[in-house]
Amino acid sequence: MARSRLTPERAAELYEAVLDLLREVGYDALTMDAVAARTRSSKATLYRQWGSKPELVAMSLRNSKPVDISRIDTGSLRGDFHEMVSQADDGQMERDNALMCGLARAVHENEDLLQALRELFIEPEITGLDVLLQRAVARGEISADNPALKYLSHMLVGAFVAHPLISDEPMGQSVLHEYLDAVVLPALGVPAGGD
Amino acid sequence: MARSRLTPERAAELYEAVLDLLREVGYDALTMDAVAARTRSSKATLYRQWGSKPELVAMSLRNSKPVDISRIDTGSLRGDFHEMVSQADDGQMERDNALMCGLARAVHENEDLLQALRELFIEPEITGLDVLLQRAVARGEISADNPALKYLSHMLVGAFVAHPLISDEPMGQSVLHEYLDAVVLPALGVPAGGD
Numbered sequence: 001m002a003r004s005r006l007t008p009e010r011a012a013e014l015y016e017a018v019l020d021l022l023r024e025v026g027y028d029a030l031t032m033d034a035v036a037a038r039t040r041s042s043k044a045t046l047y048r049q050w051g052s053k054p055e056l057v058a059m060s061l062r063n064s065k066p067v068d069i070s071r072i073d074t075g076s077l078r079g080d081f082h083e084m085v086s087q088a089d090d091g092q093m094e095r096d097n098a099l100m101c102g103l104a105r106a107v108h109e110n111e112d113l114l115q116a117l118r119e120l121f122i123e124p125e126i127t128g129l130d131v132l133l134q135r136a137v138a139r140g141e142i143s144a145d146n147p148a149l150k151y152l153s154h155m156l157v158g159a160f161v162a163h164p165l166i167s168d169e170p171m172g173q174s175v176l177h178e179y180l181d182a183v184v185l186p187a188l189g190v191p192a193g194g195d
Numbered sequence: 196m197a198r199s200r201l202t203p204e205r206a207a208e209l210y211e212a213v214l215d216l217l218r219e220v221g222y223d224a225l226t227m228d229a230v231a232a233r234t235r236s237s238k239a240t241l242y243r244q245w246g247s248k249p250e251l252v253a254m255s256l257r258n259s260k261p262v263d264i265s266r267i268d269t270g271s272l273r274g275d276f277h278e279m280v281s282q283a284d285d286g287q288m289e290r291d292n293a294l295m296c297g298l299a300r301a302v303h304e305n306e307d308l309l310q311a312l313r314e315l316f317i318e319p320e321i322t323g324l325d326v327l328l329q330r331a332v333a334r335g336e337i338s339a340d341n342p343a344l345k346y347l348s349h350m351l352v353g354a355f356v357a358h359p360l361i362s363d364e365p366m367g368q369s370v371l372h373e374y375l376d377a378v379v380l381p382a383l384g385v386p387a388g389g390d
Binding site: 026097098100101102104105107108114117118122126147148150151153154155156157158159161162163164165166178179181182183184186187189 | 221292293295296297299300302303309312313317321342343345346348349350351352353354356357358359360361373374376377378379381382384
């Protein structure tokens with residue numbers, strides 16, 4: 001019942017403050033004290049609501065992704081993927097990327113953070129993608145035993161991580177649309193071009 | 196001429212020490228003083244030989260990859276890719292991954308490190324991959340204007356970065372062999388199965 005005390009607006013404010021602090025000081029230096037001070041809330045509230053720092057961080061990341069992938073339904077897998085990219089925001093992608101880089105080392109060193117991220121942030125995203133894939137299987141666009149299905153996240157994450165290392169061209173929608181057509185859809189066996 | 200003073204064995208020792216320090220303290224806390232102390236060399240030697248900390252770090256990473264990709268030549272792209280994975284070492288991959296996670300944030304915050312990594316570590320790898328791809332084009336296995344060619348690194352990096360986030364199965368040769376057949380070769384339009 002304590003969980004019901006925060007309004008969605010107040011929770012969104014808290015999540016935003018956590019991401020700001022993450023960008024400023026990184027995961028290791030991010031303390032519940034600092035979050036409480038920044039948001040003028042009590043540490044007791046934070047712990048009651050989120051349980052732990054890893055869970056608070058994971059939920060803040062999840063909240064920063066307003067697109068519910070599973071609700072995208074254009075009638076084709078190609079259309080769904082491109083719509084997913086179109087609903088993203090270039091500035092947001094840059095900020096997300098900075099955040100994920102900041103967390104990469106922390107994830108490697110904190111097993112509890114890895115577990116919280118998987119459960120609260122990564123798995124919901126993968127579940128959303130699976131909804132799109134299962135619809136495409138049902139429509140006969142892709143085969144249910146396509147070996148690339150389990151690697152969809154690998155392909156998408158790769159674009160985000162590799163691109164800034166290799167290219168001066170900023171990461172954004174145009175790169176992702178091209179990557180979908182050049183790599184993701186061919187790997188899944190969806191023919192190039194229109195639907 | 197000062198550059199000729201270090202033997203390859205001594206340089207390899209220095210590179211190894213730099214990677215150890217990176218793993219222990221991270222990029223920001225890695226100082227040329229610490230490298231000098233650890234390796235019983237003078238800071239003057241380090242600066243004369245490598246110019247700067249970003250260049251020393253980039254060369255240390257490059258030295259940790261003993262496989263010269265461009266020398267792999269099995270007669271088919273599928274064979275070349277799988278040979279590349281077979282020459283890697285599972286323990287080495289785990290260590291590389293830990294290192295790259297440690298560097299992810301530093302790369303985002305230090306433009307000079309990004310530039311050194313690109314020039315001394317990433318571009319030589321991409322050049323090696325390009326040799327394999329160009330041979331495959333010459334043999335008629337893939338088309339020179341295949342839009343997936345420029346995204347090969349994105350695909351490969353993706354497997355390394357995404358896998359530990361998603362799966363408890365350790366990253367290693369078996370995952371990579373499967374990923375090559377499920378994703379990379381189909382995206383390039385190389386048919387599944389044997390040659």
